Amino acid sequence: MKTANAVINNPIGLHARPAAQFTQIAAKYQSKITLQKEAKVIDAKSIIKVLSLGIKQGTVIKINAEGPDEKEAIDALVKLIKSNFGE
Amino acid sequence: MERGIGMLFQGISGSRGIEIGKAYVYEKHNFDIDKKEISSVDVDPEIHKLKQALAVSNLQIQSVRQKALEKVGEDKAKIFDAHLLIAEDPAYAEDIITLIREERLSAAAALEAVTNQYVTMFSGMDDEYMRERGADVKDVGDRVLRNLLGFPPRGLDHLAEEVIVVAHELTPSDTISLDARYVKGFITHIGGRTSHAAIIARTLEIPAVLGVTGITSRVKSGEIIILDGTAGKIYVNPEKELIVKYQQKQKEYLFLQAEIKQLGQLPATTLDGKSVEISANIGAPQDIDMALTYGAEGVGLYRTEFLYLGKKSLPCEDEQYQAYKKVAEKLEGKPLIIRTLDIGGDKELPYLELSPELNPFLGYRGIRICLDKADIFKTQLRAILKASVHGNVMIMYPMISGITEVRRANKILAEVKQELRECGILFDEDIKVGIMIEIPSAAISAEKIIQEVDFFSIGTNDLCQYTLAVDRMNEKISYLYQPLHPAVLKLIKISIDASHKYSKFTGMCGELAGDPMAAVLLLGLGLDEFSMSASSIPLVKKVIRSITYEQAKKIADAALLLDTHQEIVEYSAKILETLRIIDAEGEKI
Numbered sequence: 001m002k003t004a005n006a007v008i009n010n011p012i013g014l015h016a017r018p019a020a021q022f023t024q025i026a027a028k029y030q031s032k033i034t035l036q037k038e039a040k041v042i043d044a045k046s047i048i049k050v051l052s053l054g055i056k057q058g059t060v061i062k063i064n065a066e067g068p069d070e071k072e073a074i075d076a077l078v079k080l081i082k083s084n085f086g087e
Numbered sequence: 088m089e090r091g092i093g094m095l096f097q098g099i100s101g102s103r104g105i106e107i108g109k110a111y112v113y114e115k116h117n118f119d120i121d122k123k124e125i126s127s128v129d130v131d132p133e134i135h136k137l138k139q140a141l142a143v144s145n146l147q148i149q150s151v152r153q154k155a156l157e158k159v160g161e162d163k164a165k166i167f168d169a170h171l172l173i174a175e176d177p178a179y180a181e182d183i184i185t186l187i188r189e190e191r192l193s194a195a196a197a198l199e200a201v202t203n204q205y206v207t208m209f210s211g212m213d214d215e216y217m218r219e220r221g222a223d224v225k226d227v228g229d230r231v232l233r234n235l236l237g238f239p240p241r242g243l244d245h246l247a248e249e250v251i252v253v254a255h256e257l258t259p260s261d262t263i264s265l266d267a268r269y270v271k272g273f274i275t276h277i278g279g280r281t282s283h284a285a286i287i288a289r290t291l292e293i294p295a296v297l298g299v300t301g302i303t304s305r306v307k308s309g310e311i312i313i314l315d316g317t318a319g320k321i322y323v324n325p326e327k328e329l330i331v332k333y334q335q336k337q338k339e340y341l342f343l344q345a346e347i348k349q350l351g352q353l354p355a356t357t358l359d360g361k362s363v364e365i366s367a368n369i370g371a372p373q374d375i376d377m378a379l380t381y382g383a384e385g386v387g388l389y390r391t392e393f394l395y396l397g398k399k400s401l402p403c404e405d406e407q408y409q410a411y412k413k414v415a416e417k418l419e420g421k422p423l424i425i426r427t428l429d430i431g432g433d434k435e436l437p438y439l440e441l442s443p444e445l446n447p448f449l450g451y452r453g454i455r456i457c458l459d460k461a462d463i464f465k466t467q468l469r470a471i472l473k474a475s476v477h478g479n480v481m482i483m484y485p486m487i488s489g490i491t492e493v494r495r496a497n498k499i500l501a502e503v504k505q506e507l508r509e510c511g512i513l514f515d516e517d518i519k520v521g522i523m524i525e526i527p528s529a530a531i532s533a534e535k536i537i538q539e540v541d542f543f544s545i546g547t548n549d550l551c552q553y554t555l556a557v558d559r560m561n562e563k564i565s566y567l568y569q570p571l572h573p574a575v576l577k578l579i580k581i582s583i584d585a586s587h588k589y590s591k592f593t594g595m596c597g598e599l600a601g602d603p604m605a606a607v608l609l610l611g612l613g614l615d616e617f618s619m620s621a622s623s624i625p626l627v628k629k630v631i632r633s634i635t636y637e638q639a640k641k642i643a644d645a646a647l648l649l650d651t652h653q654e655i656v657e658y659s660a661k662i663l664e665t666l667r668i669i670d671a672e673g674e675k676i
Contacts, residue, residue, distance in 0.1 A: 049176075
């Protein structure tokens with residue numbers, strides 16, 4: 001299992017287009033990927049669940065991936081967050 | 088209820104206009120969903136049915152999206168991308184399947200339970216965007232349910248006569264399939280001015296009244312309705328007299344609408360034959376279509392920031408060239424003033440890594456950045472120059488405070504021109520160059536500066552902010568934001584007079600230019616070009632066409648003698664009243 005912590009830094013947070021980008025990238029990988037904010041853990045491939053966390057700018061999140069491509073999945077998602085979702 | 092006029096309901100005006108016609112109550116099917124426990128052998132078949140219904144829904148959404156793209160354009164079709172994401176959401180399917188397995192619910196009952204749970208979650212969030220997602224989930228859930236139960240998709244595409252649609256709520260899926268030949272208006276229980284139904288109604292130019300509580304149970308299909316979208320009123324089963332009255336009102340409204348649209352196409356010429364140019368401000372190449380529809384005679388301000396914002400890096404020369412070329416060609420020789428990059432202040436570019444400032448509006452912005460980062464500036468100038476062969480293109484520098492900046496910018500422009508000549512690339516050798524007048528020092532030095540450029544364009548928003556030292560975003564002092572303040576008017580006059588002394592022209596691209604109340608005053612001050620939001624064009628043209636230039640000059644002279652903003656505003660309003668200008672709503676302004 002691979003884990004990474006990241007801070008969401010783009011102004012609108014994990015919301016609207018960034019949330020869609022996040023789940024679409026997660027969906028490309030076979031591994032089971034979860035997203036954690038505080039005590040809540042959700043399926044990172046679900047737009048509904050990701051939106052339901054209401055992640056705002058400055059929130060620390062934890063990403064877990066487990067499966068054959070877990071490393072690639074974590075790398076891709078962290079990269080997306082670090083790029084501030086290309087904004 | 089009022090006697091004699093049937094039932095009157097008050098709602099929110101979602102889209103203007105008046106319509107009289109038969110109601111068509113578009114009801115949500117209340118499907119009877121069996122909540123009985125299913126037997127264990129039925130679990131897998133139910134899951135299979137669910138998966139099939141999701142797959143069919145997915146295909147339907149894709150085809151609706153395509154229809155939307157053709158009917159209402161890319162922007163409004165985007166909503167269906169959100170629907171697709173929901174229909175494909177793995178957690179949505181999983182949560183439903185869990186209920187089927189563990190609670191032994193039928194697929195339909197489990198779907199309904201999970202959908203409702205999501206809708207409740209989203210609608211409880213304190214964010215407009217999230218609440219809208221609740222409506223999306225509901226729309227998708229309803230579609231999947233219909234597919235599960237074998238009902239055709241909900242829609243308004245099978246109407247046979249003209250109707251006013253009365254519904255609890257209209258979702259994007261409902262409105263995209265509607266037959267515009269027969270749907271003459273909307274009335275809904277849910278929704279406000281920014282709701283989907285309101286936006287679509289305005290696009291289709293049909294009236295809509297929204298937020299009418301319980302309307303679907305107060306009206307029956309076939310009953311006659313008067314729909315007054317302008318006032319947000321509905322009359323159900325009105326008396327004959329009222330119908331006649333509203334038929335008259337409808338005629339007047341349609342007449343005015345047609346007149347306003349026609350007016351846009353007329354030249355802005357005063358009664359004594361003086362013509363001024365009325366142009367549009369645009370932000371993206373596609374804005375040009377709307378500008379031309381409203382009768383723009385050119386573009387007085389093309390804000391190029393659009394090309395730079397929302398990107399990871401600077402736009403390349405070719406990308407810029409393509410955008411400028413597109414607008415220049417569409418204008419077919421009408422003037423196009425391209426403002427060079429005006430970033431900083433409240434507009435940031437993350438990839439430029441500008442450091443935060445205490446006083447951004449007085450800081451590193453506009454031409455100051457371009458002169459400092461000459462590479463960025465040169466790329467843009469090259470793109471503009473190359474596009475200049477495709478139309479009547481002009482260059483305008485923003486945030487000029489004095490003559491030194493003009494000279495430095497012009498020197499860089501001369502270098503770029505020389506480079507192009509050396510490469511054998513064609514451009515308009517006589518391309519006109521102007522500056523924005525938005526800093527008081529530029530207005531005061533107008534006579535010196537105009538000798539170095541071809542035109543001025545007054546940016547009233549910043550000119551007002553800098554002259555009166557007022558932050559217009561600050562509510563506590565917003566009363567001090569006075570674009571018709573005597574000092575601001577004086578700076579406008581200095582600039583116009585200086586340009587005329589050297590046989591050059593002055594335009595205006597701030598909000599004041601589109602204000603019908605200020606039009607007479609600005610005309611009288613000698614303004615040559617008025618550039619505004621496209622929708623303001625017809626009315627400003629109407630004002631200019633209803634007065635003589637001689638009159639306007641006298642009015643401007645009189646206004647310059649007044650002491651306060653308040654006096655000038657009241658004076659201008661009175662002038663407008665005597666001109667009997669009627670606006671699009673049919674009310675005097």
